[in-house]
Amino acid sequence: MTNCSVPSCNFQGPKSRKIEFNFSDGAISNDGDLLFVKKFDCKLGLTRRAGKLLTSFDIRQSGKVKHSFLDMLRKRVFALVAGNGEPLRSS
Template sequence: MFPIRSFKGRTAKKIEFNFDGGAINSDEGLLFIKEFDRKLGLTRRARTLLNSFDSRQSRKVKHSTLDMLRQRVFVLVAGNEDLNDHHELRNDPLIQTIVGRDR
């Protein structure tokens, strides 16, 4: 078991890599992509541009532009090109962690 505590998110979570065959996910490399994005601020900068086009009524908004952008970008990086994958992946704990919806 290799515990890793260096990934930052909204909540303090312990992320462990192990080989016991439990809840398996082959996209753990996305944790490194998330950290890379956090340091460079790419999706935050893109959000600023996209927010200027966001005409949604703020009281009706459930998901921020940043959450939706991160989900789309990170799922594309993972190789899931179709938007219909998002319906299933929205319940994936790894995707929730990466997007920042793991509250």
Template sequence: MPNCTVEPVDLGRVGRRVIEAAFDGGDIVSDGGVLLLRQVDQRIGLTKSIARVFDDQRRRASVAHSMRDLLAQRI
């Protein structure tokens, strides 16, 4: 069996945390998938694009969360 070394894939940062994907069987965290989805969404702008399609008829003075934030929470 070959002894292959695969370098981790850098997915950027979230605050002070460095996000990387590694396939070496090391430490696994349960929220890694959520962080990966967030990074991908930031790169491709999926929730921003979807939010622009909605006609947001809420009163601006009463809005605490943007439509993009509400969509991101659901995805």
């Protein structure tokens, strides 16, 4: 938990919806940071470009694929940013 002294701030959400954060309660969760990371990633297209590169190495049978490399990559990256899980290590 983090003690925050900023009273509130606004963020432009999807479809012109305004999202307002109010930090006046003192102790908050840091999971809200992921909204900003997702927006930043969307603007720069980092995981999208990396997903396209990974797709070129995809040898899976397309009829059996449930999740794209892009979906799996984003889930892994955002989990690491949130502090969930450890980075993959080579042997």
